Amino acid sequence: MQQVFDDVICAEEFGFTSEQKVLGYQRESWDVSEHYLIPKKDPNYVFRQETLGIMSAWWEMGSGEPLFVSGPHGSGKTSFINQFCARVRAPVIAMTARARLDRTDLIGHYVIDKDKSMRFVDGPLTRAWRRGFVFLVNEMSAAPGDLWLSVNELLEGAPLFIEATGEVIERHPRTRIVMTDNIRGLCDDEKGSYVGRFVQDPAVMDRCWKMRMDYMDADSEIALILSSTPEVQCVGISSSEWKREFAVRLRKSAERVREAYCGMDPTVSVDATISTRVLMRFRDLLLLSYRSKAMGCSHREAVRKALRISLTDCLDSTSASVIEKLVEAELGNIGDYLLV
Ligand SMILES: Nc1ncnc2c1ncn2[C@@H]1O[C@H](COP(=O)(O)OP(=O)(O)OP(=O)(O)O)[C@@H](O)[C@H]1O
Ligand SMILES: [Mg+2]
Incomplete structure (x- = not known):
C-alpha cells in the first residue's frame, strides 16, 4: 500500500486469530528521542472487530483526513487509539480541548530564553506535522467550532503556515489527526448531559471519517x-x-x-x-x-x-x-x- 508504512502487524497483536494484517511502523524508524511517545501496550486491552475494522481502513486509506471517534464517557475511545498506536508503533502527541483553546496553542508561540533571546516553540500540531506523529485531540467539542474551522486546511492535510515565523511545513506523510468526543459533533448526546460542549461546524465534520464507540458488547x-x-x-x-x-x-x-x-x-x-x-x-x-x-x-x-x-x-x-x-x-x- 503506501510507502510510509514499513512493517506489517498480525491480527494476533490485536487479539484475533484471522489472517488479517494491519500496516505499521518499525520502532527503529523513529528517532530514539521519540520512542517515549509510542504508547505502552496494555496486554488486557480488548479490541472489537467492528471498530478495529474501521480504524484499520482509515489508517491505511484515509491518510490526509482526520478520524472523529464519538461515544459515551469511559467507553474506551482514548485507550483504543493509544492501544492501536502501541501495536502499530506510532508516536502519539495528545491534548484535551478546552473552551479557550486557540490556534497558537496548537501551532506554537515565542518564549523568552535564558539569554533573553526569543525562541519559537512548536505547539503539538506543529510537532505532529513535522515529525509524522498521531495528533490526538480528546474532547474536541470542548473547544468552540471556530477553532477547528480555523485549521480546516490542516484537517485536509495542507501545508502548515506559521504566521509568527513565516515558516511553511509540509505535512509529514505519517502525520494523522484523531479527535475523540462524547457528543457526535453535529448534535448533542440525547440527554444533553455533557457540560460546556460546542456543536461543531458542518464543514469541519465533513472532513472527518467517523467512528462510533458505544459501550462494549x-x-x-x-x-x-x-x-x-x-x-x-x-x-x-x-x-x-x-x-x-x-x-x-x-x-x-x-x-x-x-x-x-x-x-x-x-x-x-x-x-x-x-x-x-x-x-x-x-x-x-x-x-x-x-x-x-x-x-x-x-x-x-x-x-x-x-x-x-x-x-x-x-x-x-x-x-x-x-x-x-x-x-x-x-x-x-x-x-x-x-x-x-
Ligand atoms: N476495550 C477495552 N479494553 C480494556 N480496557 C478498556 C476498554 N475500554 C475501556 N477500558 C477501560 O476503561 C478506561 C476508560 O477508557 P477511555 O479513557 O479510553 O474512555 P473514553 O471513551 O476515552 O472516555 P472519556 O470520554 O471519558 O474520555 C480505560 O482506562 C480502561 O481501563
Ligand atoms: Mg477519552
Missing part, C-alpha cells in the same frame, strides 16, 4: 473482565467457573444501569451510568470489599461500599439507591463463594 466486556480479574480462591466452585460467573453478573449489572440511564427501562431512572472505566474500578473495589466480609461486612454492605466509592457518592440519594438495588439484584450471592 457483552462478549467483549466479559472477556475484558475475565482477562483482568486477578486469581481468587473459592469454595464449592472452581476459581475459573467463579470468575466467569462473576464477569457475566458484573456485565449484566452494568447493562441494567445503562438501560435505566438511557431511559430504555421505563420503570427506573438514574442520573449516572456504569462506564467500562467505572466497571473496572467497581470490580476491583468489590473484590476488596468482599474480603472485608471477614470483618463482619454483609454481602449487601460490600456491594454498596464498592459502588459508593466507584460511582454513587456523587449522586443524590434516590439515584444512588436505585443503582445500588439494580446492581445488587444482578450480583446476587456471588460473593459468598469467595474464600476470604
Whole structure:
C-alpha cells in the first residue's frame, strides 16, 4: 500500500486469530528521542472487530483526513487509539480541548530564553506535522467550532503556515489527526448531559471519517473482565467457573444501569451510568470489599461500599439507591463463594 508504512502487524497483536494484517511502523524508524511517545501496550486491552475494522481502513486509506471517534464517557475511545498506536508503533502527541483553546496553542508561540533571546516553540500540531506523529485531540467539542474551522486546511492535510515565523511545513506523510468526543459533533448526546460542549461546524465534520464507540458488547466486556480479574480462591466452585460467573453478573449489572440511564427501562431512572472505566474500578473495589466480609461486612454492605466509592457518592440519594438495588439484584450471592 503506501510507502510510509514499513512493517506489517498480525491480527494476533490485536487479539484475533484471522489472517488479517494491519500496516505499521518499525520502532527503529523513529528517532530514539521519540520512542517515549509510542504508547505502552496494555496486554488486557480488548479490541472489537467492528471498530478495529474501521480504524484499520482509515489508517491505511484515509491518510490526509482526520478520524472523529464519538461515544459515551469511559467507553474506551482514548485507550483504543493509544492501544492501536502501541501495536502499530506510532508516536502519539495528545491534548484535551478546552473552551479557550486557540490556534497558537496548537501551532506554537515565542518564549523568552535564558539569554533573553526569543525562541519559537512548536505547539503539538506543529510537532505532529513535522515529525509524522498521531495528533490526538480528546474532547474536541470542548473547544468552540471556530477553532477547528480555523485549521480546516490542516484537517485536509495542507501545508502548515506559521504566521509568527513565516515558516511553511509540509505535512509529514505519517502525520494523522484523531479527535475523540462524547457528543457526535453535529448534535448533542440525547440527554444533553455533557457540560460546556460546542456543536461543531458542518464543514469541519465533513472532513472527518467517523467512528462510533458505544459501550462494549457483552462478549467483549466479559472477556475484558475475565482477562483482568486477578486469581481468587473459592469454595464449592472452581476459581475459573467463579470468575466467569462473576464477569457475566458484573456485565449484566452494568447493562441494567445503562438501560435505566438511557431511559430504555421505563420503570427506573438514574442520573449516572456504569462506564467500562467505572466497571473496572467497581470490580476491583468489590473484590476488596468482599474480603472485608471477614470483618463482619454483609454481602449487601460490600456491594454498596464498592459502588459508593466507584460511582454513587456523587449522586443524590434516590439515584444512588436505585443503582445500588439494580446492581445488587444482578450480583446476587456471588460473593459468598469467595474464600476470604
Ligand atoms: N476495550 C477495552 N479494553 C480494556 N480496557 C478498556 C476498554 N475500554 C475501556 N477500558 C477501560 O476503561 C478506561 C476508560 O477508557 P477511555 O479513557 O479510553 O474512555 P473514553 O471513551 O476515552 O472516555 P472519556 O470520554 O471519558 O474520555 C480505560 O482506562 C480502561 O481501563
Ligand atoms: Mg477519552
